[in-house]
Amino acid sequence: MSLGDTPAVARRRVRLAIRDARNAKGYTQGQVADAMDWSLSKVMRIESGEVTISPNDLRPLLNYLGIRDRVLIESLVQSAKASKQRRWWDESRFQGMITPAMRQLIGLEAEATIIRHFYPLYFPGVLQTREYARGIMDQYSHELTPKERDARIEARIRRKQGLLQREPRPRVFTLLDESVLLRTMGIGRVNLGQQLNEVAEAIQDGWLSARIHPFDNAYPGVGEFELLYLEADDVAHAVLYRESLVFDEIVDNAHRIVQHRALWDRMWNAAISKEQSTQMIKTRAEELLRSDP
Known part of the structure; x- marks a missing residue:
């Protein structure tokens, strides 16, 4: 097809x-x-x-x-x-459990050729381990039912599995705030270390590039967002996904997409180099995995 x-x-x-x-x-x-x-x-x-x-x-x-x-x-x-x-996210177990925007994101993510992330608080959903995803979802125990949280965790794992099974895989560029390497999300140091190890392995495999936005750089004042490119690397084939707490949206407006891409490019170019960022991730993982839970 x-x-x-x-x-x-x-x-x-x-x-x-x-x-x-x-x-x-x-x-x-x-x-x-x-x-x-x-x-x-x-x-x-x-x-x-x-x-x-x-x-x-x-x-x-x-x-x-x-x-x-x-x-x-x-x-x-x-x-x-x-x-x-119908695809897996159309299954009855996910009906009403994930937002309409998230359903669109999953479909677009499964077909994108290029994905660009900016996440200032935690790792993008498609990169999360089950334990890390559980730690995030547990923060929303007042907003989401246990069934909703379980469905969203499972959706994140299925998204990652789908990405890893694609041939060829999309090119993924992830920009993370330095604080993401420090925040344990309530899952303990060892589980965060395992999460960091998985990210380091993805970088080693060659389909993921990551850079760290350091504390020394100015904070851009925006929340997490993703830019997905369905064919060529241009705005005509791009979609913007934005998320805040349990609310999210898909944006097709070309002007807003261009604005977010320009911001992403500035931050990416000002971030710590890919090589040094990768070493920071590995060093932090080793430090966490040597420690007690």
Whole structure:
């Protein structure tokens, strides 16, 4: 299956085509809902990527939006069909347990060719060990039920497994604040050491590059974010994911993506070198694994 036919990419292509065509016509989402005899929430969820649209719904919608090109219509219909293929994150155990934005992230992450992270507090989910993920989720015992926490931990492990099974693997560039090497997340020093060891092994394997944003550098004043590139390394093929506490969002706005990429580039270039960062990770892991739990 070509990259353009994969479910997450196909869903994104359809929803952006719908949104762009609606904007070109000057229609509001409410006007589309009225014309199609749908609820407003259905239109909003289709455009946000929370749900897919069936080919039977898509054809009259494209007609209403003024799209007459038969080749384009058929291409979008095929993408709508491709977007409905079920993947592991569609399993019932994850329904309602992970956010709509996280479901989109998982799909895009599974198909991205390049991923850039900035994480100032902890390691990115796709790099976490089970124990480390449990330590993070336990911080949200008041916001999430045990079932939700377990599902999110399992999703993180499945994401990592999926990435490791891909051929070729995506190129992953992770920028971490220096404090991430020190914060045990309530899991103990040995478990943090094992987490650091796994990251060091990923760097050694060649698919992960990591740099440390040192304490001496100014803090950028933003939370964690990810930039995912589905084909070429440019904004036209990029998606931004942002997370704060238990809330998250997928951003398709080109201006905001460009802003975050520029910030990421500045921080990456000002960070400790890849070689020295890798040595810091290894040294910290050795120090932790020599200590008592």
